[in-house]
Amino acid sequence: MGIPAAFRWLSSKYPKIISPVIEEKPLVLEDGTVVPVDTTQPNPNGEEFDNLYLDMNGIVHPCSHPEDRPAPKDEEEMMIEIFKYTDRVVNMVRPRKLLMIAVDGVAPRAKMNQQRSRRFRAAQEAKEKELEKQQFLKILQREKGSTVQVEAIETVVKKAFDSNSITPGTPFMDILAASLRYWCAYKLNTDPAWAQMKVIISDATVPGEGEHKIMNFIRSQRNSPEHDPNTRHVIYGLDADLIMLGLATHEPHFRVLREDVFFQESKARMCKLCGQKGHDERNCRGEAKEKSGEHDEKDHAQPLKPFIWLHVSVLREYLAVELHVPDLPFRWDLERAIDDWVFMCFFVGNDFLPHLPALEIRENGIDTLTAIWKDNLPVMGGYVTKDGHMDLERAQYILSGLAKQEDAIFRRRREVEERREASFKRRKLQQQKNGNGRGGAQDSPLSSKGRKGAPEANGPPPGMNLFSVTSIPKPPGAITHDMVMKGRSSVDQANLANKSAASVLKSQIQSMMAAQKNKEKTDGEDPKKDGEAATDGDAAATKTPPSALGKRKAELMEDDATSTGASSDAETPAGSGDEGPVDTVRLWEEGYADRYYEQKFKVDAKDIEFRHKVARAYVEGLAWVLMYYFQGCPSWEWFYPYHYAPFAADFVDLGKMTITFEKGRISRPFEQLMSVLPAASRHAIPEVFHDLMTHEDSPILDFYPEEFEIDLNGKKMAWQGVALLPFIEMPRLLAAMKTKEHLLSPEDQARNEPGKDVLLISDAHPGLYDDITAHFYSKKQGVPKFKLNPKRSGGLAGTVEKIEGYVPHGSLVYPLQRNIMPDVDYDRSLSVTYHMPTSSHTHKSMLLRGVKLPPPALNHSDIDTVRHKSRNSGRSYGGAPLRNNGN
Amino acid sequence: MAFSPASRFPIHPPPQYAGSGVAVKRPREFACFSYDKDHVFHLDDSSLKWYYPPTLPADLSKGSDTFVKHDDSIDEHLDSLLATIQSYEQQKGEPIDAQVVTWRGMLTKIMAAPYDSDAFEMNATLYRGSIFIEENHAFKRQKQEMESNQPRRTGMPSSLMSFWGYKFETLSTLPRPWGETSREYIENRDREVVNNKEQYCSVVRTGFGNSIVCIGGEVDAIWDSKPENPGEPINWVELKTSAEICGPRDQVNFDRKLMKYWIQSFLLGVPKIIVGFRTQDGVLTRTEEFQTMNIPKEVQHRKLVNWDGNVCIKFTSLFLDWLRANITGEGVWRIRRAHRSNSIELFRVEEA
Ligand SMILES: [Mg+2]
Known part of the structure; x- marks a missing residue:
């Protein structure tokens, strides 16, 4: 669901949901022979697992453009990397029954809007990056005055892989599908641990997002009377919301497996320019790699990043305590309560809707909603959701409860920011210790560390060294929006003494480029200009890890950047500096709603009905997301037609709404490509369509702007802003594509056809x-x-x-x-x-007969702690039941 | 009525039957039938139920006033069992090979005899080389009457207590698999009218030593689904209610009860028994699963009561041998055990 920082929030609030994965590594003998792990042996984690699901895009992305290693030199090498990584994950889990590999297929329209935004940004970043490299190369050559290094540099600096190729319908995805089928068949032939295993491959030709194809599968099996309710499921993937999806299955033996992203080896980083170790790109001298010696990566093989488990069963235990409401006039049902909680998490962030302005995960937005929910549950007469369907009247209670606190939330947010800035300035002036004098008013998830402590002050979960703040990677060589906005100053301040001539030059180029862009667009104060300035920030911040390329990583980084307390220039929030963009909406001042609708929606402040319309669309969106998570995609065509969310106060009379979805038409791969890719990535689309993206006579040229605004929308980091791209109008797109379709080659036509899941087994099954x-x-x-x-x-x-x-x-x-x-x-x-077996019946959020819950992981003191904290959490801004104040 | 002289089959003390085992066949269902809500017979599995645990706690007495109760004063003989066998034979084009055909209840009484003192009377007929055994309905009615006149230990009327059993079945089953049943149905099962006219009956072929036996009996529910291939084991579920075990005395009683549970389930090949434990006043508080196969060992391990499943089997096997040797001609034969008697009598009550 892409809630930035959700993973961190969950793991610090519910520490026992995480435990390290025990991984057996292959033995390397003295003569260099590798003895692979015998995965037919019992799992070293003390428990056997039945089914492993791979949300494959979470493997393909990091393998095709790794952050800590040189990029694979071609697609074949990428596939080998993918095999290696997948093998490692499978060996860790040792699934005894089933392995499902799901690659993202065409997505519902609601998702495509986000993909479009990501891919347009990625292309823009890639362009900047390439330009930068070229400039750098030129300067290097000029500086060194000879041709000696040119060849070496050219072989070393490769054209970046366009990660936009990782989209259904591209030739790359064809290669991936064929490779995965080969590899699984190969493993079935050669690995005894696979003999009894069934393998399902759902490649990119099968419509649906990978993790949702997996969810559909799990639901389909649950509806089968033969399904074992004690099946032990493991899902691998990077999205923090996989744990939400895990909850949504109501299969209690469910774990999420992921890399420990907070683990950082102390080793020197990898230079992204030349692919060598021992320096980063800012200090790159562009020298050819020495064939052998201390910098050779084989001698300094990086330790593999460890993996962690996220235990859905333990989260269920926490939620059983956290959400419990005594003395209800109806039956307490943990499964229903969990669904409501997952639903409330959607408000704080998901891939299909912008989050409500009042709800930030870092401000414990989920707690705020949970408190409202608990206070109102007795009077609502039942749960807000039922098997993926929203009760609109009850949803109104939640939103009205939030609306009452909305003004206070905005004001408090401002106070916290001001305090943070003041403290930052003070520190800067006095060069003192990194004080934590912020005193945020939010509830701290870890009260023991100080009731009034800001949530950022949370320490690592007890007994874990996974999250110690100091081990969190700082964005390498981060050039943030703020640095850019300040022009040269930050570069000037940088410590030049340690830099090589080349890196000094490079820094200068960067600052020059940035300054130039700034000059072009810093005049004027109107909101539009505000947005444009932000665009710059995003573009120039190409080297910050929080790029669209690494969005998931970025979400974690973002969390880091704001949570480590702005300890360097690079992490200073935009807007705190003197020349920062001015937030003209000023949510903390009266009249903010008028300004918001005028500036963001360009709608008259008096047009209240418009606000309600936006809110109704948003509620539709919530209903859509809920269905998507609990039943499967309710409509392939529905999408939220705005770039911004309404305020909680704009939701009125929800009880009078009726929401229905039409299943709609599933896009063909090329339609999705044309919907989400910018013209710069057109190499991934059949040539016959290129004109539609680039030619001035194209009737849909307006869908592919070269330049687009990014509105910071009160956020700090450019990449957090809203990309103001025009929405695709499907009828126009389809009509335009139709004129070209007959020109498609037979191979291309085949690639545009929907495919089917494949089941592979060994003849030993x-x-x-x-x-x-x-x-x-x-x-x-x-x-x-x-x-x-x-x-x-x-x-x-x-x-x-x-x-x-x-x-x-x-x-x-x-x-x-x-x-x-x-x-x-x-x-x-x-x-x-x-x-998969299909069913016309609603999938029910219930435990199955015969389920045996795992032994409790929480002890009395854990339970007391959660219970104690839950009494007060989320109530900083009020949150009393609505019945006391009328409705 | 002319009674011929009786032959007697002795019931020795259990240790006499211990020792070398007897070959038993796994019961295989070869046919089934259903009674619908009006107790109308259907040659299908339409009244099959799926197990899904009840919502706890639950008041087992709720709805006793609307109980749709089957009138068991009418003697149904072996009618539906015979109809089912007949249809099966027509399909196969040959008669079944069982030497004994009966309801499960009759064999339960026989199997329990070494440990039980209860009186019983049955009628048997030899037809086509098979012995068909049914309950002597008149005797059963008499016995019921006498028992209902006896003072009861608890304050609960026996009719209410038998309702609890049916109520528990209604609370714990679904008419379709879980995946095809609505949440509304599952959550409102406590408001369903309890109806014991509706039944699913399994007809199995099994064997005791040298005797091939065909048994018909009601099964309460299925765990997953019937196997595609007939004859494969079926994950049946037997549902029982019992008072909560609060002390060693309760455990003794329960372990005794387990023998009947075990015999009943053993006869039809029901692998799982789910017991709903209730308070004295009929509030269902928890359920517990028992694997039929493990029950004899578990009881022996507790050493509170002494019964041995192998003794029951051996005894039954010997009895059936004896029965087949002694029912030699046409007519109706009576199988009788008097209360506490140490033998089972057999005599002819009616010439052909
Ligand atoms: Mg995905």
Whole structure:
């Protein structure tokens, strides 16, 4: 759901949801032979797991453009990296029953808007980066005055991989799909731990976001009477909201697996320019890599980043305490309460709606809502949500409760900011110790560390060294919006003494570029200019890790940047400096709503009905997200048609609304590409469409602006701002594409077709292999489609279909050029098309019969702590039940 | 009525049956039938129920006033069992191979006899080489009457207590698998009218030593779904209610009860028994799962009461051998055990 900082918030509030993964590493013998881990042996984590789900984009992204290693030199190398990483994850979990690999397919329209914003930004950043590199190269050559280094530099500095290729319908995704199928088949042939395992690959041709395809699968299995309610699920992925999705399954034996992003090796960083270690790009001399020696990466193999578990079962225990409301006039139902809580998390952030201005995760927005919910639950007469459906009247209670606190929240936010700035200035002046004199008024999730302490002051969870503030990586070489806004000054202040000539030059180029852009756009105070200035900030901040390229990482970094207390120039929030952009909405001053609607929506302040309209669209959005999480995509075409959220106060008479969704049309891959990619990434789209993006006569040229505004919208970091891109108008896009479709090559046309999930098993799978071959490949073969018998498939329910032209026990061919991995002459794997069981019934948020909850992880003192804190949390701005004040 | 002289099958003390085991066959369902809500017979599984745990706590007495109770004063004989077997035979084109055909209840009485003192009377007929056994309905009615006149230990009327059992079934089952059942139904099961006319009955083929036996009996619920291939084990669930165990005396009583639970489930091949524990005044407070297979060992381990499943099996096997050897001709035969008697009598009550 992309709540920035959600992961940190959760893990500091509920520390026991996290534990380290115990990973067995392969043995390297003295002669260099590697003894792989025997994963048929018991899992060293003390528990066996049944199903592993890979939200594959979380592996593809970091493997294709890693942050701490040189980028793979071509797609084949990328695939090998992906295999390696996937293998490591699978070996960690050792799933005994099923592995599901889900790559993002075409997304619902509501998601495409966010993808569009990310990809346009990424392209803009990539452009800046490339330009910078070129400039740098030129200067280097000029400075050194010879051609000696040129060749070396050119081989070393590669054109950056366009991560926008990681979108359904691109040739890259084809290669990925073929590679994954090959690799899984190869593993089924060679790894004894895979013999009993079923593998489902849902590649990018299958519509839906990866994690939601996984959720659909889990729900489909839960509805099957043969599903084992004690199935142990593990999902790998980077999004913090996977834990929310885990909760939403109501499968209690559920874990999220992820890299420990806060772990940082003390080793020197990798230079992103030359790919060598021992220096970063600011100190790059552009020298060719020494073949052997102390800088060679093989001698200094970086330790693998450790992984962590996030235990949904433990979060369930915390929530059971946190959310409990005694003496209800109806039955307390933890499953329903959990759904309501997940729903409230959507208010604070999700990928489909801008979050409400009053709710910030770092200001404990979830606690604020939880308090309102708890106070009003008895009078609401029931839960706000039911199996993914929102009760609008009850939702009105929550929003009205928030509306009452809204003004106070904005004022308090301002006070905290002012105090923070004052403290920053004081520190700067006195060069004193890093005081924590902010005294934020929010509730601290860890009261023991000081009731009035700002939440940022939270220490690491007890007994864990995962989150110590000092170990959090600072953005490497971060050039923030603020630095840019201040022009040269920050660069001038930088310590030049330690820099090489090249890096000094480079710094100067950067500041020059930044200054120039600033000069162009700093005049005027009108809100539009405000936005443009912010655009600059974003563009020039190309080197900050919080880029669209690394958005997930960025979210964590963002958290870091604001939470470590602005200890350097680089982390100073924009707007705190003298020349910062002026926030003309001023949420903390009366009349803010008028100014907000005038400036953001360009609508008359008196037009109150408009505000209600926005609020109704937003409520539709909440209903959409809720359905999406709990039942599957309710509409492929619905989207929130504004760039900004309304205020809580704008939600009125929700009870009178009726919300229905039309399933709608699922986009074809090329339509999605045309909807989300900027013209700069058109290489990933068939050429026949390029004109539509670039030609001045294109009827849809307006969808592909070269320049676009980014409105900081009161935020500090440029990348947090709102990209003011025009929304795609689907009918116009489709009409324009239709005129070109007949020009598509047959291969391209094939790539535009929706695909199907594939099930792979080994011929050693007892029961299932015989069943399938008997149906499809025996003398008395029946229809080319049949329903799996879960009693023979190890619990898997669904239907399988024969793949046209496929015959088992053929040969397995490595799909890439350089034969880094072998062909297999006698392929012992079997592939069929797989269809999840469909159900016309609503999936219910209930525990299944026969479920055995894991032994409690929380002790009495944990429970007391949570209970004690939950009494007061979220009530800084009031939050009494509405019944006392009328409604 | 002309009674022929009786032959007697002795009931020895249990240790006499211990020792070498007897081959038993796993019961396999080969046919089934349903009674609908009006107790109308259907040759299908339409009254099959799925187990889903009840919402706790629950008042088991709620709705006793609207209980739709089956009138058991009418003798139904073996009618529906025979109809089901007949249909099966027509389909297969050959008669079933069982030497004994009966309701589960009759074999339960036989199996329990080494440890039980209860009186029973049954009628048996030899037909086509198979012995068909049914309860002597008149005797059962008499016995029920006598028992209902006896003073009760607890203050609860026995009719209410038997309602609790049916109520527990209504609270714990669904008419369709969970995935196909609405939340509204699941959450409002306490408002469903309790109806014991509706039943699903399984008809199984099983074996005791040398005897092939066909048994029909009601099963309460299924855990997952019936297997695709007939004859494969079915995850049936037997539902029982019992007073909460508060002390060693309660445990003794419960362990005794477990023998009946075990025998009943063993006969139809029901692998799981779910017991709903209730307070003295009929509030369901918790449920507990028992694996049928493990019950004899668990009881033996506690050493509070002494019964051995193998004794029950051996005894039954010997009895069936004896029965087959002694029911030699047409007519109706009576199988009788008097209260506390150490033998089972057999005599002809009616010539053909
Ligand atoms: Mg995803």
